[in-house]
Amino acid sequence: MGVDAPRILIGAEELATGVARLGAEISAAYGDGVVLVAVLKGSAVFLADLVRAMTVVPHVDFLAISPYAPGTGRVQLLKDLEIDIAGRDVVLVEDIVDTGLTATYILGELARRSPRSLAACALLDRRTTRIVPTPLAFVGFSVGTEFLVGYGLDFSERYRNLDMVAVGDIPTLQNDRDAYVKALYGR
Numbered sequence: 001m002g003v004d005a006p007r008i009l010i011g012a013e014e015l016a017t018g019v020a021r022l023g024a025e026i027s028a029a030y031g032d033g034v035v036l037v038a039v040l041k042g043s044a045v046f047l048a049d050l051v052r053a054m055t056v057v058p059h060v061d062f063l064a065i066s067p068y069a070p071g072t073g074r075v076q077l078l079k080d081l082e083i084d085i086a087g088r089d090v091v092l093v094e095d096i097v098d099t100g101l102t103a104t105y106i107l108g109e110l111a112r113r114s115p116r117s118l119a120a121c122a123l124l125d126r127r128t129t130r131i132v133p134t135p136l137a138f139v140g141f142s143v144g145t146e147f148l149v150g151y152g153l154d155f156s157e158r159y160r161n162l163d164m165v166a167v168g169d170i171p172t173l174q175n176d177r178d179a180y181v182k183a184l185y186g187r
Helices: 012-029 044-053 101-111 170-175 181-185
Strands: 007-010 034-039 058-065 077-079 089-097 117-125 138-142 165-167
Touching (some): 012 044, 012 117, 012 138, 034 044, 034 101, 044 058, 044 089, 089 101, 101 117
Parallel strands (some): 034 058, 034 089, 089 117, 117 138
């Protein structure tokens, strides 16, 4: 017996509307242009749609960080920016802000580089699990504590390509990381 498809939390049309709103908000706030710094890999899908929704010309760069080292609460910068952000308006683009630890770490790293202004944009904001206060200037959707996949969010590198955000069942996925593939893709 196959597994049912995961429950859709945010469908494709609702995502498109939310991203368009965020693109308009960021464009209005930074009429002279802005540097968008995206965190790999999860925010890449969101960033691509966000850039297309903007009416100002953004510069785009990427950061990558390691997962938290067990028991340390520390991450390591794996890929740094290629452009100098000193004196420029910068918006950190995140797929989801959960505990706030990662976003706060990255915002601190970016602030040390003397941007003219620094703000954060999150497609998904999970305020209920926040450990550290993390100011988000631009928020697409507030979400609960469910495990989410799709639109850049993955489980074991699966489901990033979905045009929706869906609720995944962790035990089901741990048992079979491809559990939803047939239900979602018909194979």
